[in-house]
Amino acid sequence: MLGTAAPPLVRADAPPELIAVVSELLAKDPHARPADAATVAQRLDTLRRQAVPPEEPAAPSTVDASGAPPAFDDFARATPPPSPTAPLPHGKPILVFGPKAPSWRTGRKALLSAAAGVVALLAAAGAVLLVSQPDELADPTPPAQTATAGPAPSPTPAGRLELADPTDRGDVVELSWRSSEPMDFAVVVAAEGERAKVLFVQRNTSHRVPVDPVRRYCFRIQGTDGTHVVESEAKPIRGARCVT
Template sequence: MSIESSGAVGDLRLLAEGPTAKVYAGRLVDDGRAVAIKMFADGFDADTTAWLDRERKALDALREVRPILPVDAVIKHRDGRSGVRMELCRGSVAGLFDSGVALSLRDVLAIGSAIATALAAAHRADILHGGVTPHNVLYRRSGEFVLADFGLALRRRFPRDPMHAVAYTAPETLREDTISAASDLYGLGAILHTALTGAPPFPHRTGQQPGERILQVLREPVPPIRASGVPAELSDVVGRLLAKDPADRPQDAAMLMTLFARIQRATGSGAIEPGNDSGEADDEEDEPAAEFDDFAEVAQHQPPTAGHAPPVAAGHAPPPVSGHVPPLAAGHAPPAAEPVTPGRTLVHTFGGESKPGKRPHNRRRTGILIGAGVVVLGLTAVPLFIGSGEPVEQAESAPTAVAAPPPQQPADPKPDVNLEVAPPEDRGDQVQLTWRADGDLDFAVVVAGERIDTMVLVANRDRTKVVPVDPTRRYCFQVRATEAGKHIYTSDPIPIRGARCNL
C-alpha cells in the first residue's frame, strides 16, 4: 500500500455533495496549489486500498498523457473517512451540455480526441475507466480537456445509482454490470452524440418512468445523426460506438484518435479553450469548479462564470475557511474503520464479488440494479411483514416502467404465461430461486429483506437466480416477467425463515 504524504490541505470549501462523496476545493499548505479533494462517507477497506494503489501506479506511468487526470494522493481524515486528491479543474463538459445546444464541430472533435487519447493509453495499461460521462470530462484553466475518475476500485466500493448516467451507460453494463474497454467506448459515443445533437442518445421525457428509459438503452437503436455540418464519417463512427453488441463497436480507441485527427485536418477544426482563452491562470476569486460523476444532480452543473464562486449544493452551507476546518492531511492515520463483512448487507455482498486481485475486464456483480425504482421491468417493491404484522421495512413502490396505453387505445389481451416459482432453496448465505413460464420473457427478482432496502435483480431470460443473502435475516422474494414490455406478470410473494410478505 502506497499512501503519499504531500502536506495538509487548507482553505477548504464545499463544491458539491453527491450520494457517495463530497468534493472540496482547497490549497496545499506547502505551495498554495489549488486542488480538489473528493471525500467519501467511509474509509477505504484493505482490498479497496490495494486495488486503488495498483490503478494509481499504472496511471502514474502515463502522466505524460495530458488528457488523463490522475489521482495525486490518497487522503485519510482523522474521523475515519478516506478520499483522493487531484488537480482542480475549471469545469466539466456537462456544464457545456446544459444549454441543450449542439457544440461546434471543432469543439466536438477536441472533446472526442481527448477522451480517445486518454482511453487508448489507459487501456494499453490494462486500466478501465468504468464511467465515461460528461461529468468526468473536465477542462483545465488552459482549456485542455481531461478525463478524470479512472478505475474500478472506488466504483465497486461505493456503487452509484445506475439511473444517474443511464444515457451514457452501455447496455451490457446495465444488464449484467459488465465493464470493459468496449463499454468505455460506448460512453465516448454517447458524449459525442450529445455534443453533436444537443441531447443524449436517449433523453429523458416528461412522465417517463426509469424502467422505460432503461429498456430504451437495452433494446432501441440510436437513430443516425443527420445534423447539418456533421461529416458522414463522424456520424457513422458515433453510431457504431453506440451499438448494442460490444463486438459491433470499434475495438481500439487509438483508431478513433486517428479518425478525429483526419477529420480535424479535412475541416480545418482546431482545439477549443473553454472558460479561459488565454490559457493563463485566473485569480483566486475565480477558482474553478470540480465536477465528478457522483454529482449529476447537484447544483445543476452550471459552467463556472468569471467573477462568481462555483455553486454549492442547495441546503449545504460551505464549510468555514482555514482555521475553522481541520486540515486534511495526506497520510494521516485515522481510527480503524469498520471492516466490510461479506453478507452483512446485500449491498456489501453484491459489491464484494469483484476481487481486486483479478483483471478488471468483464467484471459482473449479481444484481446490478440496486434499490426500488431503478429497475429494468419497473418492478414493484415488496414490503416485508414479520410476526405481529408490523412492517419492518416499508419500501415505496417503484413506478411501472412500461407506460400504460392511452385510454383511447384498448390494451391487448393479457395471455396466461403460467408463471410458477418453485420453493426456494435456502443455503444460508445464498438462496436459489427457480421458476417456469411460457413464452419468450424477460425476468427479474424482487428481494425484500428484514431491515434491508428492497432491491431488484435482473435475470434476463434465465429461469433461475442465486441471490446472496444475510444468513441472519428473513426475506421475501417475488419473480416478475414481461413480454417485450407489453405486459407484466408477477408471482405470489415467497417468504423464507418465517417472514410474512404483503404486497
C-alpha cells in the same frame, strides 16, 4: 446483490459511454451505482440520440436569375433522378434477438435496447418488497385506476411466470422459476430491515442468492419480453410475511 465485483466489460462493438453505464449498474458498491432508474434512462436516451446520424440537407436547386426556364438542349445528358432514401426507423424493440451478426451501428442500438430492458425491470421493481414492519415484508400495491369514459381496451397477454418455493441453505437461498414465454428476468430480494434489491439474471431460470443466515426474506421474479413486464407471486422464507 453482488457478492464480488463484476469483471470489466470489453466490447469492441459498443461505445465507451454505454459500457460505462452498464458497469455502473453492475458495481458491487451500491453508492457507485446510478441514483435511480430515471437517471439511467436519461443517459441511455442521450446515447440513443447520438447513435442516429443527422439527415443530410437536400441540395439546393439552381434557378436562373431572370426566372426564365433553361434553354432546350437536345444534346444535354439526362440527369437520372435521385434514388429514394429509405426513412430512418422511428423505434426499435426493447430487446433484439437473432443469429445475424449486427453491424457496429446496429450492434450499438441493440445494446442500448437491451440496456433499456434492464431499466424497465429496475423501474418496475424499484418499490417492490419494502420492509414495513419487523414481521412483515411489504409487496407492491397496484396503483389506483382513474375512471375513464368508454370500455377499457383488453390487455395483451404477456405470459405467466411462476416462482417455486425457495430452498434455504443457511447463507444461500436457491431460487428456480418457469415462464410460458421466453423472457429476460430479474430477481427482487427483500431482506428484513433493508430496501429491496434487484438482480438482473438475463434468461436464466434459476439463481443462488447469498443471504444473512438469521434474517427473514421475501423473493419475487420479474420478467420482460421486450414489451410487457410480468411478475411472479412473492415467496417468503423463515416465516416472513410478504404483504401487499
